[in-house]
Amino acid sequence: MSAVDFEAFVHELADVSGRAILPFFRTALGVEDKTRGAAAFDPVTAADRAAEQAMRSLIRRSFPGHGIRGEEYEDEHLDAEFVWVLDPIDGTKSFIAGMPAWGTLIGLTRHGAPCWGMMHQPFIRERFYGNGEIARYRGPAGERRLMVRPCESLADALLFTTSPLLMGEADRARFVTVEKTVRLSRYGGDCxxxxxxxxxxVDLIIETNLQDHDIVPLIPVIEGAGGIVTDWEGNxxxxxxxxxxxxxxxxxEQALETLARG
Known part of the structure; x- marks a missing residue:
């Protein structure tokens, strides 16, 4: 299977997931709390489940030997050479609030290394996708290659995080040391x-408590555009x-140094 063929299939997964999700957006959909009140509110909707089921069904039909790692259902064949990593709605809290800052994350790993990824926002009709070597955008503004921008200093950087409230107290204190250094920080956005x-x-994102399905599909997009993704220790x-x-x-590098000092 060539990289071009996988690209076509990633777009096909985006199509089927988008069709499953959009009938639920900005409607009176039911919302469940995955923690059942035992921890911070972690919502899941019928749209999450419908989209993941649609993608899983298509993967099973098209590539029965591939593994699947999803957010809503049991893992399948994680020892396979190729494993799909799915997050049907990243940003469910924005989704249930009617805000468009959410997306479907579709990733593919080969021997555990991310090799394809996409973020699809079906309501806005935007797709950001890449294979680690090149990344592209497709949407109402046309189609183009994605490229990160140069930013020499942390003091010139625009920083994003979903919310500092999602961080533990110690990590939040370290995050604040970076936030005090950058030119501008903003919250929200998820994927x-x-x-x-x-x-x-945007120049910098700092997060904690992510799951693998939150980040694996985004790594080939960011790296394909020339960016870098690591943990707080550079791994x-x-x-x-x-x-x-x-x-x-x-x-x-400056962000890692500042986090380490903090």
Missing amino acids: YGYCMVAAGH PATGGGRVVVAGDRRVH
């Missing part, structure tokens, strides 16, 4: 912020956890 790094509008971030994403390696 959309990562795509803005790839598109050259690969494929397992999730604490993540630092930057468009410029100079800002990435």
